[in-house]
Amino acid sequence: MLWLCITLPQLPLEALQCEHSEKATVVTVLEGSVRSVVTCNPAAERVGLKPAMNFTTALAILPEVIAMERRLTAEQSALERLATWAYQFSGTVILGDIFSDLQRARTTALWLEIGASLRLFGGFRKLIEHLEAELGKLSYSYQLGIAPTLEGAALLARTGVRVAITTVAALRARIEAVSVSWLNLDPWIPQQLQTVGVRTVGLMVALPRDGVAKRFGPEVCNYLDRLTGAAPDPRPTYRLPPQYHARFEFEAELHNTEALLFPLRRMLREFVGFLRARDTGVQKFTLRFIHRDAVATVITVGLSMPDRSSERFLTLARERLEHTALPSGSVALELSTDEFAMPTGLHIDMLSGATEQSEELGYTIDRIAARLGENQVHGVQAVAEHRPEDSWSHAAPEDKRQHLDFPDRPLWLLPEPKPLQMSGMPSLTGAERIESGWWDGGDIRRDYFIARTQQGAALWIFKDLRDGSWHLHGFWS
Amino acid sequence: MSASGAATVTSSARAEKLEQLARLCRNGREGPPPRVEPSGSVNLDAVLPGGGWQSGTIVELMPMSDGIGELRLLMPALAKITHSERHVAMIAPPYIPFAPALLRHGLRLEHFWIIRAQSAADILWSAEQTLRCKSFGAVLAWPSAIRDREVRRLQLAAEAGNSIGFVYRSPNAARESSPAAVRLRLQADAVGQLNIDIVKCRGARAGMSVGIAPELATASAE
Known part of the structure; x- marks a missing residue:
């Protein structure tokens, strides 16, 4: 087993807000009676705000700092969405815990077993490059660590060691000099260790185990064994759900389309990761905009053919969103689908230009339909019917070839015959009697003619033989 | 229509020169060569640049009234396009394009689309999207209003998609200038002959007229 650990030090912030804000923003948490800073965005860090700082101090430094309340459920949803996304790189994904305490708020992690994926992705470097490229698009801050044990990989990620460690022996050597404060332990333990001079992982591992167990509890010994590979570390692996359902809770109500596009973009990218993992695509998916005081707005985005391109999904969703009036601000966004279909373009001969062209056609038509309805x-099709108004119908253009035989007909048909006042009798040509439809109650008896106007226009007109009235029905354009 | 009018004409003439220059510079380096669809009329082909309806251009059609042959004029080219695996779209047509007649004119309906956009903005947007898409060989649009800037946008889209844009406008538009490559005013005489006045034609002399004999209507009338 070789584990890639992705730690998300800014998750408390990034789970609530994925666009880059120029305003100093912090996430805070109330522990007892003290409010503290959990994470800061870069703008806040630039003015000197730091994680674990007392919020009163932060306010003193920057009175206009924007403070958000930490929300564990939002972090959990974000981590789960990331896990489904990560599945495209590995069949074994493990979710870390989300710790509610301040000290470990920045250690949330996720693991991928990559030993089995290396060959698939063409080697170590390619896998990491590919993964980082995709991960970067999701706009999460992350650190990576690679080691044969879960806790080893997490420790390397936290300390920022960007070297792949593939054996337990190399791992032990590598972490020997790391400070105990980096260990995934209750914070009082490293503090006590440091007061007695045990400053590094190497020194701590060398301590007699029964003494460590007596002093700090047996789970600390177990942790050290799992870290160094001396004991197994079984954990439940994340299972890809059969349906896709993702939720993004916003820190504040989002009121305009532009603001909603940030979370939407990230969610669609994660969604595409899921589709890649399942090796499938979708022909439609549903977005639900959750409002505080109104029924959720549901937008179903449909495509003319199965697809899994986040860019195309975003364009279509955006088009729909811009033409939808949301009743109020949105507090959360959900994306779901329960029908999957293999994208056709991926499996038909990729060299065939026709596939590419039909994909582009479908995409163009989808965008127009998304905007106009x-x-x-x-398309249109001809129908074998005598009555002119029934001899055509709407149709999906793709799938028909017609060889119906019709008499001469005008290129323009009026949606409804228009009553005509005939003053004098113009010269009429092309007489054709159309009688039809007595068997289904809609019978017509008409004499059709071509009438030429002074301007040279050719009208298709008829005399209704039942009442003698004249009507305009089309133009020979 | 005095000093300022003259200034507009000069500046638009200059803009056109620049566009032509830009097109010359691009020539051969970028994009596929234009395709030319014969119009079906030898006389008309003789005046059209390239000898027919040329892809990558916008053609303005300004019929004096409905029903004079303003659609029939394009049918030979549209039929050919739908038979060469490319598509044709009509955007905001004033009436229903009648499927039995389209079939008689040889169109393959499986390559024919109707886009019922309502607002001027939606019509132009749909025209731009379809022109830009390489799957469409020709796009016919009936915008309620169109400005020079928008004609230029469609022009660029037609170049990108190597397609032909036919824009139907009111006959009054013939009095204004437009960046479209070809501008034709259409009128018919009392017996139905379609007369095409060349209002503007890149690379050919404007002011000529071409007559096209009536086809279906009178043929069946005899």
């Missing part, structure tokens, strides 16, 4: 984009 599904019914506003269609």
